[in-house]
Amino acid sequence: QSALTQPPSASGSPGQSVTISCTGTSSDIGGYNHVSWYQQHPGKAPKLMIYEVTERPSGVPDRFSGFKSGNTASLTVSGLQAEDEADYFCCSFGGRDNWVFGGGTKLTVL
Amino acid sequence: QVQLVESGGGVVQPGGSLRLSCAASGFAFPYYGIHWVRQAPGKGLEWVSYIHVDENNKYYTTSVKGRFSISRDNSKNTVFLQMNSLGAEDTAVYYCTKDHHWSFEDWGQGTLVTVSS
Numbered sequence: 724q725s726a727l728t729q730p731p732s733a734s735g736s737p738g739q740s741v742t743i744s745c746t747g748t749s750s751d752i753g754g755y756n757h758v759s760w761y762q763q764h765p766g767k768a769p770k771l772m773i774y775e776v777t778e779r780p781s782g783v784p785d786r787f788s789g790f791k792s793g794n795t796a797s798l799t800v801s802g803l804q805a806e807d808e809a810d811y812f813c814c815s816f817g818g819r820d821n822w823v824f825g826g827g828t829k830l831t832v833l
Numbered sequence: 834q835v836q837l838v839e840s841g842g843g844v845v846q847p848g849g850s851l852r853l854s855c856a857a858s859g860f861a862f863p864y865y866g867i868h869w870v871r872q873a874p875g876k877g878l879e880w881v882s883y884i885h886v887d888e889n890n891k892y893y894t895t896s897v898k899g900r901f902s903i904s905r906d907n908s909k910n911t912v913f914l915q916m917n918s919l920g921a922e923d924t925a926v927y928y929c930t931k932d933h934h935w936s937f938e939d940w941g942q943g944t945l946v947t948v949s950s
Contacts, residue, residue, distance in 0.1 A: 768943060769870075
């Protein structure tokens with residue numbers, strides 16, 4: 724199973740919005756609504772931000788939103804804040820009892 | 834609150850074995866599937882293995898099939914990952930994480946496995 728494709732970096736100024744894409748295939752993102760996103764600060768464990776494409780766990784600000792169209796999912800962070808600077812990873816259930824991650828996107832708040 | 838605590842990592846020679854443990858608390862452990870996800874130094878996340886609430890359903894990423902074995906002891910709220918025939922490519926921080934709608938909801942702090950001679 725190939726990794727999902729994410730841009731290596733993204734950036735935005737405080738208060739702006741930024742969208743991170745995650746491209747897969749019809750065997751993973753396109754085939755299931757089991758897409759999730761994770762935020763990871765340096766030296767820390769990942770944190771679940773979005774699951775089932777659009778759902779936010781309790782405690783995650785509504786500035787974070789997810790979307791999917793075809794084989795591509797996206798995470799939008801609105802009203803950027805300094806603490807949003809982190810690595811973001813997408814993940815999809817890939818069928819055949821397998822999960823696949825994207826390579827990660829480093830989000831910089833300018 | 835949910836806690837997942839990994840242990841058992843360390844330095845092992847190529848071809849060696851390690852057994853990781855994940856001790857869980859703060860939730861109804863027997864009713865949740867548990868995953869192992871790893872992260873090589875400076876790299877991204879890689880899903881490794883999953884065990885369902887019943888031990889009849891266990892899944893592995895292709896690169897560890899036949900070498901790794903996942904199990905659970907619901908009486909001790911613990912999941913194990915037996916890792917055999919380890920190679921340099923297995924060097925990583927190993928996280929255990931609680932399943933939530935095909936995603937990874939809560940994470941431990943991780944345990945570092947280093948395969949080196």
